[in-house]
Amino acid sequence: MPEVVLSAFPMIDPETYREVLAGDVDEPVEVEVAELGSTERLIEATGGADAVVTDINTPVTEAALDALDLSVVVRSAVGVDNVDVAAAAERGATVTRVPDYCTEEVATHSVSLLFACLRSLKPYDDAVDGGGWSWETGAPIRRVSASTIGLLSFGPIARRAAEQLAGFGADLVAYDPFVDADEMAEYDVEKVDFEGLFDCADHVGVYAPLTDATRGIVDADALARLREDSVLVNVSRGPVVDADALLDALEADGIKAAGLDVLGEEPPEDDPLVGRDDTVVTPHAAWYSEEARDDLNRSGAADVAAVLNGETPDGRVDPDADWL
Secondary structure, three states: OOEEEEEOOOOOOHHHHHHHHHHHOOOOOEEEEEOOOOHHHHHHHHOOOOEEEEOOOOOEOHHHHHHOOOOEEEEOOOOOOOEOHHHHHHOOOEEEOOOOOOHHHHHHHHHHHHHHHHOOHHHHHHHHHOOOOOHHHHOOOOOHHHOEEEEEOOOHHHHHHHHHHHHHOOEEEEEOOOOOHHHHHOOOEEEOOHHHHHHHOOEEEEOOOOOOOOOOOEOHHHHHOOOOOOEEEEOOOHHHEOHHHHHHHHHOOOOOEEEEOOOOOOOOOOOOOOOOOOEEEOOOOOOOOHHHHHHHHHHHHHHHHHHHOOOOOOOEOOOOOOOO
């Protein structure tokens, strides 16, 4: 009987997996739930399993893959930065992800963070709660339609954000080495190089996956190109932005504010970016809606079923993909 181990992570719904696997796989499938969170726990909990559905906090390393005999590793998310995709392929294990389940949600969340920071909602709310009542608390605020908004990466989420932002009249620019200018132009977005993004954008949204090339790419030099009334939003992965450089920029009033759904350590412990008047931080919740959670689990379960049936899953990650 095939065995599937699910991480005991709130995003992952065992009942949906049991339902889909019972309907899509001819033979019975045993579904177990285990606390993961580390390579050691992964190995201990997944020994003998055919499939594991993992979370953001569990590294699926080459050593773990050597210790296990997995047919499929499902990363229950868009990104696969904690899975050694190449090592899995070398050992005959398919890695899958769910790339489109929360496109709408993350795009909307990124725009929400942008406008919360642009319109100084947190300082205004705090001031009113403390008895204040002055528009000057949130100054300076610039007109959105007179601004340029930059998108770092131009995948599905950034494209949806561009569609949402189109109605506000701002100019849009994007940097993505894997997307050509004509494709961006279809969204009324101008392609620029990396330095050009930070030179011409008043505000920047970060959508890039975490890879060796993008780790820390938003560094002190990039942030120094922004203006003192600029906003930075990150809904990708925390380490894409150099946290120390961001803190320095905020403390020096080099930029106005940051909207962050992701941090270098999650959940944070004494993170100096949390609790500031000039940051809005949400708990890696940009992905969430009831519909997105259902899509996530049904798609992941369908990928497991496909591998167990000897088929190619829809969410297969190509180990030779340029963006990895």
